[in-house]
Amino acid sequence: MSRIAPLLLLLLLFFSVPVFAEEQDFSLEEDPFAEPETAKIADPLEPVNRGMFWVNDKLYVYLLKPVAKGLRVIPEPARVSTSNFFSNLGTPARAANNLLQLKFTNTAGELARFLVNSTFGLAGLFDPATKWGLEKKDEDLGQTFGHYGIGQGFYLVLPVLGPTSLRDGVGRIGDHFVDPLPPALKTEELAGLRVLDAENAISLDKDTYEGIRENELDPYLFVRDAYTQMRAGKVRK
Amino acid sequence: MGLHWMTKYRLFLLVGGFLLVAGVALATPGPLEQARTTVDAVMAILRESNLEKEARREKLSTTIRARFDFSEMSQRILATNWKSASEAQRDSFIRIFSDLLERNYIGRIESYTDEKIDFLKERVQGNRAAVDTVIVTKSAEIPISYRMVQQGSEWMVYDVVIESVSFVNNYRNSYGEILKKEGFDGLLARMTEKLAQLEQGGDPSQP
Numbered sequence: 001m002s003r004i005a006p007l008l009l010l011l012l013l014f015f016s017v018p019v020f021a022e023e024q025d026f027s028l029e030e031d032p033f034a035e036p037e038t039a040k041i042a043d044p045l046e047p048v049n050r051g052m053f054w055v056n057d058k059l060y061v062y063l064l065k066p067v068a069k070g071l072r073v074i075p076e077p078a079r080v081s082t083s084n085f086f087s088n089l090g091t092p093a094r095a096a097n098n099l100l101q102l103k104f105t106n107t108a109g110e111l112a113r114f115l116v117n118s119t120f121g122l123a124g125l126f127d128p129a130t131k132w133g134l135e136k137k138d139e140d141l142g143q144t145f146g147h148y149g150i151g152q153g154f155y156l157v158l159p160v161l162g163p164t165s166l167r168d169g170v171g172r173i174g175d176h177f178v179d180p181l182p183p184a185l186k187t188e189e190l191a192g193l194r195v196l197d198a199e200n201a202i203s204l205d206k207d208t209y210e211g212i213r214e215n216e217l218d219p220y221l222f223v224r225d226a227y228t229q230m231r232a233g234k235v236r237k
Numbered sequence: 238m239g240l241h242w243m244t245k246y247r248l249f250l251l252v253g254g255f256l257l258v259a260g261v262a263l264a265t266p267g268p269l270e271q272a273r274t275t276v277d278a279v280m281a282i283l284r285e286s287n288l289e290k291e292a293r294r295e296k297l298s299t300t301i302r303a304r305f306d307f308s309e310m311s312q313r314i315l316a317t318n319w320k321s322a323s324e325a326q327r328d329s330f331i332r333i334f335s336d337l338l339e340r341n342y343i344g345r346i347e348s349y350t351d352e353k354i355d356f357l358k359e360r361v362q363g364n365r366a367a368v369d370t371v372i373v374t375k376s377a378e379i380p381i382s383y384r385m386v387q388q389g390s391e392w393m394v395y396d397v398v399i400e401s402v403s404f405v406n407n408y409r410n411s412y413g414e415i416l417k418k419e420g421f422d423g424l425l426a427r428m429t430e431k432l433a434q435l436e437q438g439g440d441p442s443q444p
Contacts, residue, residue: 039406080376204376206348215341215435217427221411226402233401 039232041165043155043224052157053220059160060209068202079200081125086197087136088117088124092178097139101147106137138234142171146235155224163227268366268385268392269359275304275394276354276370279343283350297343306393307335309386313395314408318416326421333428338404340435342397349374366392 043049071079095110113129113136120128130136145167146152153166164172176182182190216222266274278300282293311331312319319327349372357369364387372379384396384403396405415424 040410076375083376204374206374211341211344215337215344215431216411217415217424217431218411221414222407225407225410229402229406230400236401 039225039229041152041155041224041228045154045156049155049157049224050220052159053223055159056157056162057213057219064199064202068199071199071203074203076204079204082196082200083204084117084121084127085124086193086200087127088114088121089180092180093141093175094137094139096178097141097144097175098137100141100144101139103137103139106139109134109137140168140171141174142168142231143235145171146231152228152231155228163223165228165231168231265390267359268361268383268387269356269368271304271392272368272370272383272385272394273356275300276346276356279346280350280354283343283347298339301339301342302335304394305335305338306386306388306395307331307338309393309395310334310338310405313405314412315416316409316413318413318421322421326425329425330428333425333432336432337428337435 091110091114095107095114098104098106098110113134116129116132116134117124117127120126142165150167152168156164156166156169158164158169161172181193185193212222213219279297282288282296282300285293288296308331311327311334314334315322315327315330322330353373355371355373357371359369360367366385366387368383368385370381370383372381380400382398383394384398385392385394387393396403398404412424415427419427
């Protein structure tokens with residue numbers, strides 16, 4: 001972490017300047033419930049991103065999804081438990097980022113969840129904490145950056161991992177350092193678990209991406225905007 | 238010394254008026270109840286297994302169109318482009334977009350027919366309301382908020398916000414890009430093509 005920290009800081013300073021200015025301001029009628037209009041993202045790498053989106057699309061349709069469909073023969077409760085297990089291991093990152101945002105109650109909540117779910121929840125396979133009113137408080141380093149006013153920078157589509165932004169991508173690298181799995185495992189074991197986690201998540205998902213690629217005029221634009229809005233929403237929370 | 242007849246009359250009107258207002262308020266379901274009725278009706282139709290495909294589409298369409306204000310939605314999506322569009326362009330947009338969105342909405346909600354939908358709360362400000370719901374699946378909770386505008390006694394949906402992603406904003410931005418590059422008629426042509434594709438039932442995107 002110590003070697004990479006100055007680099008991260010430099011990148012952040014560089015990109016904290018808003019790259020994209022709001023060009024239109026339109027309101028039909030005063031709407032007290034309108035979502036903030038700021039959720040837009042610059043996309044200077046669009047041609048490259050579109051290429052990567054195309055590759056990921058094929059990867060998803062021809063490899064990841066068929067495997068996930070295969071996983072669906074496993075009863076859903078078992079897959080939900082798998083998802084709970086990985087989610088429980090995400091506690092350090094969530095707790096750290098709640099702390100960095102000075103959300104002390106949430107930090108304590110995350111730690112309490114970890115204790116409850118690791119014991120009564122049988123090593124995280126079950127999630128009794130949520131039933132007891134201790135809900136997961138999802139935070140990551142990208143959101144922490146956002147919380148302190150750092151913009152998305154620009155949109156990025158990563159191979160396999162999919163949509164992200166400069167800010168959130170850097171955040172992912174940062175969160176990696178508090179992940180309990182990497183130090184404990186060999187690289188190939190780690191990769192195997194990551195694939196399992198992802199495939200399991202796709203198997204639980206209700207074909208969201210299929211809906212988008214079937215219905216939308218331009219799935220790339222739709223996903224880019226949905227990602228931007230979703231992340232802006234998470235930062236506001 | 239009784240009250241002057243005029244005062245009595247006014248009092249009578251006032252009390253009568255109060256009762257009338259209270260009565261209407263009690264009789265008219267609020268935005269949350271209206272949204273719930275529609276969502277329940279849609280779910281019920283989706284669960285009916287013996288319905289023929291065309292009849293089902295028809296019933297769903299009627300139910301959804303009674304609760305969604307596609308005209309307001311279209312204006313919000315097109316934003317500044319709405320002002321510069323001709324009457325005919327606006328009408329075509331509303332017509333094609335409502336068909337597309339209807340399919341999209343049905344397709345999305347269809348995957349959740351076995352899940353529980355909780356109607357959490359309504360927030361009303363003047364003639365606008367937000368109705369917060371959550372779909373509780375075994376592995377996740379998906380917050381869905383309906384934005385509604387009052388028209389007479391009816392509350393009409395003009396935006397659906399799923400996990401902070403607003404339909405209207407999403408389409409405004411993605412359609413906006415297409416509008417910028419291909420113009421209004423270009424956008425309409427692409428929408429028509431997409432609708433035809435979907436109506437053929439063929440799913441071109443499947444491997």
